[in-house]
Amino acid sequence: MSAAQPSSLPHDPQSTGAQPTSVRLMGVQARAAARVLRSLPTDRKVAALHAIAAGLRANASAILAANAQDVQAAEASGLPEAMVARLRLDARALDGIAADVEAVSRLPDPVGETTPPSTQPSGIRVSTRRVPLGVLGVIYESRPNVTVDVAALAIMSGNAVILRGGRETVRSNAALEDVIHAALREQNLPAHAAQVIRDPARERMLELLKLDDLVDAIIPRGGAGLHRYCVENATVPVIVGGIGVVHIYLDPSFTHDPADVTRAAAIIHNAKVQKPSACNALDTLLIHEQALGTLPDIARDLHASGVTLRADPPAHAVLSAAGIAAEPATAADFGTEFLALTASVRTVASLDEALDFIATHGNHTDVILTRDDAQARRFVQDVDSAAVIVNASPRFNDGGQLGLGAEVAISTQKLHARGPMGLRELTTTKWVVEGNGEVRG
Amino acid sequence: MSAAQPSSLPHDPQSTGAQPTSVRLMGVQARAAARVLRSLPTDRKVAALHAIAAGLRANASAILAANAQDVQAAEASGLPEAMVARLRLDARALDGIAADVEAVSRLPDPVGETTPPSTQPSGIRVSTRRVPLGVLGVIYESRPNVTVDVAALAIMSGNAVILRGGRETVRSNAALEDVIHAALREQNLPAHAAQVIRDPARERMLELLKLDDLVDAIIPRGGAGLHRYCVENATVPVIVGGIGVVHIYLDPSFTHDPADVTRAAAIIHNAKVQKPSACNALDTLLIHEQALGTLPDIARDLHASGVTLRADPPAHAVLSAAGIAAEPATAADFGTEFLALTASVRTVASLDEALDFIATHGNHTDVILTRDDAQARRFVQDVDSAAVIVNASPRFNDGGQLGLGAEVAISTQKLHARGPMGLRELTTTKWVVEGNGEVRG
Numbered sequence: 077m078s079a080a081q082p083s084s085l086p087h088d089p090q091s092t093g094a095q096p097t098s099v100r101l102m103g104v105q106a107r108a109a110a111r112v113l114r115s116l117p118t119d120r121k122v123a124a125l126h127a128i129a130a131g132l133r134a135n136a137s138a139i140l141a142a143n144a145q146d147v148q149a150a151e152a153s154g155l156p157e158a159m160v161a162r163l164r165l166d167a168r169a170l171d172g173i174a175a176d177v178e179a180v181s182r183l184p185d186p187v188g189e190t191t192p193p194s195t196q197p198s199g200i201r202v203s204t205r206r207v208p209l210g211v212l213g214v215i216y217e218s219r220p221n222v223t224v225d226v227a228a229l230a231i232m233s234g235n236a237v238i239l240r241g242g243r244e245t246v247r248s249n250a251a252l253e254d255v256i257h258a259a260l261r262e263q264n265l266p267a268h269a270a271q272v273i274r275d276p277a278r279e280r281m282l283e284l285l286k287l288d289d290l291v292d293a294i295i296p297r298g299g300a301g302l303h304r305y306c307v308e309n310a311t312v313p314v315i316v317g318g319i320g321v322v323h324i325y326l327d328p329s330f331t332h333d334p335a336d337v338t339r340a341a342a343i344i345h346n347a348k349v350q351k352p353s354a355c356n357a358l359d360t361l362l363i364h365e366q367a368l369g370t371l372p373d374i375a376r377d378l379h380a381s382g383v384t385l386r387a388d389p390p391a392h393a394v395l396s397a398a399g400i401a402a403e404p405a406t407a408a409d410f411g412t413e414f415l416a417l418t419a420s421v422r423t424v425a426s427l428d429e430a431l432d433f434i435a436t437h438g439n440h441t442d443v444i445l446t447r448d449d450a451q452a453r454r455f456v457q458d459v460d461s462a463a464v465i466v467n468a469s470p471r472f473n474d475g476g477q478l479g480l481g482a483e484v485a486i487s488t489q490k491l492h493a494r495g496p497m498g499l500r501e502l503t504t505t506k507w508v509v510e511g512n513g514e515v516r517g
Numbered sequence: 518m519s520a521a522q523p524s525s526l527p528h529d530p531q532s533t534g535a536q537p538t539s540v541r542l543m544g545v546q547a548r549a550a551a552r553v554l555r556s557l558p559t560d561r562k563v564a565a566l567h568a569i570a571a572g573l574r575a576n577a578s579a580i581l582a583a584n585a586q587d588v589q590a591a592e593a594s595g596l597p598e599a600m601v602a603r604l605r606l607d608a609r610a611l612d613g614i615a616a617d618v619e620a621v622s623r624l625p626d627p628v629g630e631t632t633p634p635s636t637q638p639s640g641i642r643v644s645t646r647r648v649p650l651g652v653l654g655v656i657y658e659s660r661p662n663v664t665v666d667v668a669a670l671a672i673m674s675g676n677a678v679i680l681r682g683g684r685e686t687v688r689s690n691a692a693l694e695d696v697i698h699a700a701l702r703e704q705n706l707p708a709h710a711a712q713v714i715r716d717p718a719r720e721r722m723l724e725l726l727k728l729d730d731l732v733d734a735i736i737p738r739g740g741a742g743l744h745r746y747c748v749e750n751a752t753v754p755v756i757v758g759g760i761g762v763v764h765i766y767l768d769p770s771f772t773h774d775p776a777d778v779t780r781a782a783a784i785i786h787n788a789k790v791q792k793p794s795a796c797n798a799l800d801t802l803l804i805h806e807q808a809l810g811t812l813p814d815i816a817r818d819l820h821a822s823g824v825t826l827r828a829d830p831p832a833h834a835v836l837s838a839a840g841i842a843a844e845p846a847t848a849a850d851f852g853t854e855f856l857a858l859t860a861s862v863r864t865v866a867s868l869d870e871a872l873d874f875i876a877t878h879g880n881h882t883d884v885i886l887t888r889d890d891a892q893a894r895r896f897v898q899d900v901d902s903a904a905v906i907v908n909a910s911p912r913f914n915d916g917g918q919l920g921l922g923a924e925v926a927i928s929t930q931k932l933h934a935r936g937p938m939g940l941r942e943l944t945t946t947k948w949v950v951e952g953n954g955e956v957r958g
Contacts, residue, residue, distance in 0.1 A: 111876055115898055194920055200909050202919050209931050210901065288748065292931045307729065307752045313932045314754070339954035346956035435552055456949055457556055460651065468641050468952025477957065478643050478948060479635055490650050490733045490945040491754045492933035504931040507919060508897055511909025513780035515787035516918065 099283035102238055102271050103290030106211045109266035110236040114208045118185040120263065121232050125181035127259035128228065129174040135255050136170050142251035143220065150244045163218045163244055173221050176482070180228040183481040186500040187234045190508070199514050204505040208234035209292045212502065213284045213312060214484070216297040218242035223252045227270040229484045233502035236269045238291065240284060243276035250274055285310035295485050295497075300413075315497070317487040320440025320462075321359045321413050322347070322470045325430040325455070326374075327446035328366040330467075339467075340445050341374045346469045347443070349381045352417050355486060356441045356463075356473040359413055360420045362430045363391060368423060372398035383417045390423040411437035427451055431458050440488050441470040462488055462495040540724035543679055543712050544731030547652045550707035551677040555649045559626040561704065562673050566622035568700035569669065570615040576696050577611050583692035584661065591685045604659045604685055614662045617923070621669040624922040627941040628675045631949070640955050645946040649675035650733045653943065654725045654753060655925070657738040659683035664693045668711040670925045674943035677710045679732065681725060684717035691715055726751035736926050736938075741854075756938070758928040761881025761903070762800045762854050763788070763911045766871040766896070767815075768887035769807040771908075780908075781886050782815045787910040788884070790822045793858050796927060797882045797904075797914040800854055801861045803871045806831060809864060813839035819860070828862040852878040868892055872899050881929050882911040903929055903936040 113121075132139065143165040150160050165173075189206040196202055212235050216222045223239055230237035241249045249272045257267040273280050285294060288311040295315050296306045306314045324344060330336045347358035363371060371394050375385055379400055386405040387395055395402040402421075409420035410433075424430045431454070434442050443465040444455040452466045463473035473495060475483025480498030487493045493501035554562075573580065584606040591601050606614075630647040637643055653676050657663045664680055671678035682690045690713045698708040714721050726735060729752040736756050737747045744757045765785060771777045788799035804812060812835050816826055820841055827846040828836055836843040843862075850861035851874075865871045872895070875883050884906040885896040893907045904914035914936060916924025921939030928934045934942035 111899070111901070114901065196918065196920050198913065198918060200913055200918075205897075207901065311748050313930060315932070336954075342956055343954065350957055452951075456646075458552070460552070460555065460648065461947065463948040463950060465950040466952065468950055468955040469957050471957035472639065472641055472950055472952075472955070473948065474957075477637065477639060477641075478950070479637050489754060491756070494945050495948045504935050506902065507904040507914065507936045509904060509906040509909055509913055509919070510893075511907065511913070513777075513784065514909040514913070515783050516791055516910050516912040516915075 099238075099273060099280050100287065100290070102268070102273070103211065103284075103287045105266075105268035106236040106238055106271060107290050109268040110208065110210045110234075112266050113231065113234045113236055113269055114187070114210070116234060116265075118187075120265070121185065121234065122181045124231055124260060124263045124265055125177050125228055127263050128224070128231075128256055129177040129181075131255040131259040132170060132174040132177070132224065132252075135251075136167055139170060139248065139251045139255065140165060140167065142247040146220075146245055146247045155244060159218060159244070163220065163242075163248070165220060165248065169221070173224050176221075176225060177228040180225075180232050180482050180499075183232065183499055185232065186503050193510070198516070200509050200511045203508050205508050206500075206503050207506050209502055209504050210235060211291045212237045213240070213287070213291045213294045214238070214297065215240045215281060215284070215294065215302065215306065216242070217299070217302065218244045220245045220248040220252060222297060223249050223272065224256070225482070226484055227256055229482060229499060229502060231269055233499045235502055236266075236271075238271050238273065238284060240273040240281050246274060246276055282309060285312060288312045293492075297485050313491075315485065315487050315491075315493060316489050317355075317485050317497075319413060320355060320488050321411055321437050322356060322441045322443075323360050323362055323430075323434050323438055324358055324443040324445065324470065325362040325424075325427070325434070326364060326367050326370075327427065327444065327448065327451060328364050329447040329451070330445040331367045331370045332447070336447065337370045337373055340370065341377050343443070343445065343467075343469050344374050345377045345381065346471060348378060348383055348417070348419050350469075350471055353415050354471065355413070355415075356470050357415070358419055358470060360410055360422060360437070362422050362424050362433060364427075364430075365390060365423050365425055368394045371395060371421070372400055375400045375402070378419070381417070383419060385419055385421055387421040388423055391421040427454065431455070434459050434461070441465065441473040443468070443470050462486070540679070540714060540721050541728065541731070543709070543714070544652065544725075544728045546707075546709035547677040547679055547712060548731050550709040551649065551651045551675075553707050554672065554675045554677055554710055555628070555651070557675060557706075559628075561706070562626065562675065563622045565672055565701060565704045565706055566618050566669055568704050569665070569672075569697055570618040570622075572696040572700040573611060573615040573618070573665065573693075576692075577608055580611060580689065580692045580696065581606060581608065583688040587661075587686055587688045596685060600659060600685070604661065604683075604689070606661060606689065610662070614665050617662075617666060618669040621666075621673050621923050621940075624673065624940055626673065627944050634951070639957070641950050641952045644949050646949050647941075647944050648947050650943055650945050651676060652732045653678045654681070654728070654732045654735045655679070655738065656681045656722060656725070656735065656743065656747065657683065658740070658743065659685045661686045661689040661693060663738060664690050664713065665697070666923070667925055668697055670923060670940060670943060672710055674940045676943055677707075677712075679712050679714065679725060681714040681722050687715060687717055723750060726753060729753045734933075738926050754932075756926065756928050756933060757930050758796075758926050758938075760854060761796060761929045762852055762878050763797060763882045763884075764801050764803055764871075764875050764879055765799055765884040765886065765911065766803040766865075766868070766875070767805060767808050767811075768868065768885065768889065768892060769805050770888040770892070771886040772808045772811045773888070777888065778811045778814055781811065782818050784884070784886065784908075784910050785815050786818045786822065787912060789819060789824055789858070789860050791910075791912055794856050795912065796854070796856075797911050798856070799860055799911060801851055801863060801878070803863050803865050803874060804832060805868075805871075806864050806866055809835045812836060812862070813841055816841045816843070823858050825859045826862055827859065829864055831864040832862040868895065872896070875900050875902070882906065882914040884909070884911050903927070
């Protein structure tokens, strides 16, 4: 009989962990690892995550030493302090990362969920079964915690992952990969389930983006430039996200009761100030002209927290009359994601005008503050964004806050996943058909 | 107060239907139409489809005249008769297309389905709502029925669609678009809900592929070259499909009872012969060496139907001994989609060898014929293809056969949709959050 054709490189739980010579080879190894991972029972995935968490704690000094080298090199290269801060780990942060891995291990495993079979007229029984995506490519910037978070989410959802972190975290990520590989080997699992591209050259990232015969999805985590680069260069499907303009529409019905004005001010303050660098932070306040009288109350708190308001003429006039500094808005201040303590204010004459504005500029998170249920229903129906929120802060558009437990990224595209992506969004389904000799007529 | 910024071009139900000057303008118009469609109640979508079906019947002579011109031009240009046949419409075919539109109107509308709200620790109530994708771009080859089928599926799922058919069907598609537009206007709906790119230049298709700020998904329907072109050039997310190698593994347990051998022969014959040009037709038979004795019985029927078998040495020897002609297989005959009356045969020593082979070459539809339940379970678990089938023909991997009612395409990628895509696969979800003044702590 014919010799078996070599199907793919076998996974090798005892491999040395030496860096493969090419990203394509990493892809082949990831595919082989994914075949093992996709059939793992939940308890083995949980055990792998526990081993990783234990490894992080046991190897803290080696990881922190590697991280200190990254920090030193980043400082020497003149990287801005804000960037260096994102890169820096300490014992407490590392313990938090290990605890996050343990938290992922407690999430429900979506793999294997099966729909009830339906019998078709032909006699076949049809169901779908939830299965891992296969091999993920995740590209991110300088936070080393992402390396571990994403590896944990990938393994728990039965996927292999190829990680490409920032140039500034190469040593930290290498140390973290060593710990992950040792933990996987200890559990007799393929170390290639989570691989880090250690060569920071952009060409390696480009190879990953074009590996469509081996990688099932690319998930970029970073700024608009990174997402754009992936969309324009990848042949692997990309899940874009994280970028988008956040609006709050304030309806007059939410300003009749002084307690509501206080609530509105608190929501708008929380939306802008709690974490201005987040993608779900407020960018543009759309205020009904009949609610303009409350704008000074809202603006005072923002102003006190250092927020710069860029207001259209009616809003600017109201703020000036109340003695609150604001800049005049230009066209560029609308449809812009600020990622800073800046927000624009635009006056609208109606809910319709607000909806038209959001139809043009929104896609991420949009909020209505209203006491009119019919208006709330119209807003929720008409606004076509990843998250539509009534009477609460846009900052709730977050995997943890929406009940996913953890998130790998926030998608703003519509295919596959929209909004925060948890374990379930790292899976797909396959059709399962059972018959008894049926043929198609 | 400030003047409202023009949010987007308004849809104009009374527009003349003149061809827009650019694909980008079509995209802007499609987006505006999509905003109307996404909130339509089911009955208005049903009425639109009925109006389209009625329009097709009422305008049959104009459509068939345009189609006759396309056919004449195709014949004059020397297009192969098989291609001309795919292009040709007659009164009966057109009536069938209208009936298909009516069938789509009877499918359940997935839009608006909402998950039960969950209250989170913060107090917010969270649910997801099923909504249309928005604007679809569908690129296909010469069958004019696709123009109507896809428009009907798009409208029924609340999406706008931009259609780009083959160069050979320009006149047919223009006539069909005229009918669809008239029907939509009659229903006071935006005609731009379904637009045909009438200019067959490849540059227009390329514009569509790069319209990622306006188009939510590209769905190619055609050969491998078209899919590859889309993947390599699109910045809009692409759902690839239709391409893939189909395997049937025949286990000895399915050959002990002569009735099973008859069933196996019937399934394999159906898989290869019923529609050899289909993507779910058999490519490679993997036969266990202990089942080789039944290969002549299986091959005789195939042979009688004009199938060429390309067999590996053990299979070839068995066929030769039985006096059945077969060609020797080369490496290129495995992992190859034939789309013709050709199939390859490979002998394997075990289920494991079959699984390894499928792990390398499969991703579309794979079948096991077995009487051993444990083997069936292993096959279903390990094979990572869009459809995994036990003891039935691979030809069942089809939207109609699996119970979707209709399909817009068959996806072989893993993101978003896998296997046949019906109305539900043309939708996405959005997060809906209701609060009472909650802010994030």
